Structure formats: C-alpha cells, structure tokens
Amino acid sequence: MALLDECLALARVAGFYYITRKLIAIGLATANVSFTTLAVALSCINALLLNYVWERRSYGRSRRTHDESDQGPRLPPRYPCMIPFLGNVIPFLADSANSIRKAGSYAGNLVTTRVPFLGKDVYLIHDRETIRKVIKHQTLSSPMDLYIFSLKYMFGMPKRGLDAYRKDDSGPLSKPYHGSNVAPQDRIDYMLHENFIRQWSGPHHSTTTQRFKRALVARFDSVGLDNQWEPVDDLYDMMAKRVSAALTESIFGPSLLRLNPNFIDDLWKYDDVVPYLVRGFPRWLMPAPYRIRDQLRGQIEKWYAYARENFTADSIEADGDGDPYWGSEFVRHFQKMLSESGHDDAMLSAQDFGTIWAAGSNTVPSVSIACLHIFRDPVLLQRLRSEIDEAFPTAESLASASHQQLQKLPLLCSIFAETLRLHTKVFFGFSSPHEDAILGRYQLPKAQLGLWNSDLPHNDDTFWNTKGGQHPIKMFWADRFIVYPNDPESGPIRADLRKREVKVADEKNGSKPAFTTEGLDGAWVPYGAGIPICPGRLISKNVILHTTAFMVKNFDVELLTNRLEISNWRYGLGVGRPAHVVPARIKRRTEKDG
Numbered sequence: 001m002a003l004l005d006e007c008l009a010l011a012r013v014a015g016f017y018y019i020t021r022k023l024i025a026i027g028l029a030t031a032n033v034s035f036t037t038l039a040v041a042l043s044c045i046n047a048l049l050l051n052y053v054w055e056r057r058s059y060g061r062s063r064r065t066h067d068e069s070d071q072g073p074r075l076p077p078r079y080p081c082m083i084p085f086l087g088n089v090i091p092f093l094a095d096s097a098n099s100i101r102k103a104g105s106y107a108g109n110l111v112t113t114r115v116p117f118l119g120k121d122v123y124l125i126h127d128r129e130t131i132r133k134v135i136k137h138q139t140l141s142s143p144m145d146l147y148i149f150s151l152k153y154m155f156g157m158p159k160r161g162l163d164a165y166r167k168d169d170s171g172p173l174s175k176p177y178h179g180s181n182v183a184p185q186d187r188i189d190y191m192l193h194e195n196f197i198r199q200w201s202g203p204h205h206s207t208t209t210q211r212f213k214r215a216l217v218a219r220f221d222s223v224g225l226d227n228q229w230e231p232v233d234d235l236y237d238m239m240a241k242r243v244s245a246a247l248t249e250s251i252f253g254p255s256l257l258r259l260n261p262n263f264i265d266d267l268w269k270y271d272d273v274v275p276y277l278v279r280g281f282p283r284w285l286m287p288a289p290y291r292i293r294d295q296l297r298g299q300i301e302k303w304y305a306y307a308r309e310n311f312t313a314d315s316i317e318a319d320g321d322g323d324p325y326w327g328s329e330f331v332r333h334f335q336k337m338l339s340e341s342g343h344d345d346a347m348l349s350a351q352d353f354g355t356i357w358a359a360g361s362n363t364v365p366s367v368s369i370a371c372l373h374i375f376r377d378p379v380l381l382q383r384l385r386s387e388i389d390e391a392f393p394t395a396e397s398l399a400s401a402s403h404q405q406l407q408k409l410p411l412l413c414s415i416f417a418e419t420l421r422l423h424t425k426v427f428f429g430f431s432s433p434h435e436d437a438i439l440g441r442y443q444l445p446k447a448q449l450g451l452w453n454s455d456l457p458h459n460d461d462t463f464w465n466t467k468g469g470q471h472p473i474k475m476f477w478a479d480r481f482i483v484y485p486n487d488p489e490s491g492p493i494r495a496d497l498r499k500r501e502v503k504v505a506d507e508k509n510g511s512k513p514a515f516t517t518e519g520l521d522g523a524w525v526p527y528g529a530g531i532p533i534c535p536g537r538l539i540s541k542n543v544i545l546h547t548t549a550f551m552v553k554n555f556d557v558e559l560l561t562n563r564l565e566i567s568n569w570r571y572g573l574g575v576g577r578p579a580h581v582v583p584a585r586i587k588r589r590t591e592k593d594g
C-alpha cells in the first residue's frame, strides 16, 4: 500500500513536471520571454522536482527501516517538501486537516515524523507508543514561543508584556529547569501555572462548579420558557451563549457581564474570526478581527476599574472563593500577582481575555454538540433520561447533585467522552527547553517544537472499538466508552487489543455497565497530556456533565433538521462548530412529563 502510494505520488510529480515544461514552452512561444530567463526558470523547476522525488523516496525508505528497527533513540524520518526553507508551510496552512493526516500516518499506521516548516523542523508525534512517552516525560512543557504567539496575535498582549514571557525559560514547575537562570519574581510561567492548578484542581474547582450551576439555571430561567413549545432559530447558538455566560460568570463574576451586556455576543463574534488571527493576517489587511479583539479588552478593563472601586475583603463569600466583583480567588490572585510583577491593565486584560476564551471555546461547543447528538436520537434520549431520573428523581435533586455523583452515570460520561473524541481536533504543543527529550525510539531535540493533533489518535480505527464496523470511527456512538459485563465486545478498545492495553481489569465494576477510559493513554487526548495538559479539564468535565443532564432533565427539544455537520475551518483550534444553523422548538418539562 505504501509502495503504491509512493508510485502514485511519483507519477503525479512526473505528470506535473511534464505539463509544467509544456506550459513554459507554450509561454515562451507566445510571450516575449528571453531564452536565458526561461532556461533559469526551467532549471530551478527541474531541481525542485528532482529534489522532491528524491526526498519522497528517502522518506519512504527511512520510514520502513525506522518503523521496523528497534535501535536506540533517533530523529524521526524527515517528511518531504517541495520548496526548501518554506518547507510544508503552503500545504499545511491551506489544508491543515489533510496535510496533518498525511504526515501523521504511513501505511495505515500513526507515525512520528519530522516536518520541515519555515527553515525549522516540527516534530509531529502521533504514534501511541511515543505519545505515552510524552505523557510521562518530566522536562516537557508548553513551548513559551506558542504561548507568546497566542498572547500576541490572539489576545493582543503589548510588546512590553511579551518581553516578560520571552525572558522566562524556567518552566511551569516549582523547581526551575536545570540550566535556567531566571529570578524567582520573573518566573511568569510558573506563577501562571501554579494559579491555574491551585484554583482549578483543588477545592475551588467545586466552588466554581457550584457557581456555574447557579448561573446556568438563572440564564435559562431568564428565557421564560414554559411547557408550551417555543421556536428557536438556532439551538446551538441559543445553548452556547447561555453556557458561555454561566461559565464566564463562574470564574470572572457577574460584574463583568452586567457592566458589558454585549460581552458574550462579542466574544462569539471574536471566536468566529480567531482562525484569521491565528493565520497572522495583519491589521491593515483585515481590521475587523482586531477591532472586536480590542473592544473585548476594553470591556475587560472597564470592569477592572469598577471592581477595584467596589471590592473589599468583606465581599468574599462564605466559601472563601467567590465574590460579586472579581468573581473568584483565581482572578483576585492573578490581579495581585501579575500587577506586582509589572503587568499594567493592557497586559492584564490580554492575559484574562486569553483565559476567558480558553475556558469557553471548547467546553461550550462540546456541551452544545453533545446535546444535539442526544436530542436527534429519541432512543438515546430516553435511555439517558432513565439513567438520570433513576439517580435524581426530581429537578431539585439533580440541581444539588455533586460532580462525583454525576460521574457515576455511565451513559452520561460516555456521551461526554465520545463527543470530545469525535469533535476535538486540537493541536497540542510541547518542548524541552534545555535538554533533548528521549521519547522511546525517538528523540525530540532541545528547544524544538513537538506537536500532535488529537484528530489522529481519536480516529485510529486500528485501536478503537467499532464493534466490527457497526459503529464506524467517524460516527458518534454513545456507548463507545462503556464496558458491559456480559458483552466481551464492548468497551472503547478493539476486543483483540483489550487484554494487552487494559492493565487493571474493569471487571472491578461487578455486574453493572461502567464508563471507562482504562488503557486509553495516548489514544484519548482532548485535553493534551503530561505536564502541559489543560489545567481547566476538571471544570470542563463538570460543566459538560452537568449541563447535559440539566438539559435532558428539564427540557423537551425537537430538532427541525436532521443535519449535523461540523465545519473543518477551525481545524487544530479545538472542538468544531456546526457548519449550519440548527432550528428547533423547545419547551420546559413538568413533573408530569417525568
């Protein structure tokens, strides 16, 4: 198969070469081009094509020898490119999805590849074995360059702010990296991560979830739905805006949104133009994305002034976390810590804007799309309702349920995991700034960029269970992550690989169906993995489980379209968005309906 692919590619290059020569000859005949100019142009094209043919052949050869040999760690095979220096920039920017899939697999298997890109090599790591090494590696962290890129292009951090980030190569852990020499007060990477982890993994992740639940109920109450059907132009948009407002409020408090009533609408307008900012379109060429970004930062700065004026220590709620002005200890701590380290309001607002967007940009579409999958399938809806009703007979008992209780519902959890498996196509970057990282049979040289896209491991049908093709990997299967005790063919991993991959038997769950992610390290990676893993994942899971259960318990929804297509336009930025509106009608359920 690989050989056939290679032959076809060579045939295509030969065809292209022949046609180009013919076209140039015709061009010469019709236009008045000097023979010397043409000869030079032809020689360059010849050289590029021959070089490309050569590179393809050596890639195929080294791929076969690398993948079959178990010699010590080495650089992964180098992916061919047509134009030296530029490398694969043009195909990767023009069609990221297709290019990543091609470079990340060979002969039907996921592989690790070195891809030339703008004079550097990017290490695309997609085979499970190497991903598992990345997860355990202690010197890998989010590359500061990527962080600076997003702060600059996506969130508008001023140059004076970026310099502080540029100077820090000490890493995100309490102990600075060996070889780094950064003063403790300049360890911005560590300060940020320590706050992320302290606030979103410890007890405050529960208080944040409680605030989210209250805000969600209030957002849906304010729509004024009762037990009569109401038309909705776009159910996705209707849900997304409400979940987004509740999530933003749970971390940043109610004042930000009260002072800026258009904040959430503007945030989602901004979200639509993020792909342009990420591609680096300059302001003079495309001013609109920059305008909306600046407006949002202005709204954040207006909120700072109000919160500073009104907040006192007495405003902090009894749980020691929430307050009506700054919203949470997370924000109060950032304000204090970053101001002390020299951040002014423009720098702070870029940082906060980044966090607001990071929190909602994947969580909100995930939960909205999960609900679309559920409401378009009456059998699934009924099964999920029974599961929820059995555990929480009334709306009140669900409202007061803890996230630990929700995590005991196998179908709900499986829908969460399957939605993220199918729809998260996120790039996850990492590097080892001071020393080479040895990742099993491959080596990631010091300070080089390692990258994977969750799309590839999430769609590897040599690994995932499709029940012999009944539930194709590109389709949503609500039960994919459930092990049924009397069905040896169930569970997320293909039955023939299961024994090898699952070390701790999930039979521990006895005779009941159980949700499992056992054995999925390196295969299910929506939040990334290892040290640079998403710090908001626990909150995100709580929000998705709670909102899904809340919608199913409290509302009847009839979708007025069968379409559910997810656009590829944001490939690499996270969870996709529907490519179309989803008209529906909705009504509140009463106790009688239950």
Ligand code: HEM
Residues within 6 Å of the ligand: 142, 147, 196, 200, 355, 358, 359, 360, 362, 363, 366, 420, 424, 426, 427, 428, 429, 430, 526, 527, 528, 532, 533, 534, 535, 536, 537, 539, 540, 574, 575
């Ligand atoms: C389905 C939901 C989510 C997904 C799929 C997701 C995925 C990710 C991934 C893959 C990264 C790492 C990117 C990289 O370093 O290359 C990341 C980073 C981050 N996420 Fe999430 N995330 C989600 C929800 C959240 C939530 C709810 C929050 C906040 C409460 C959050 C906050 C962040 C932050 C602040 C970072 C940057 C961390 C850093 O500087 O290293 N995320 N997320």
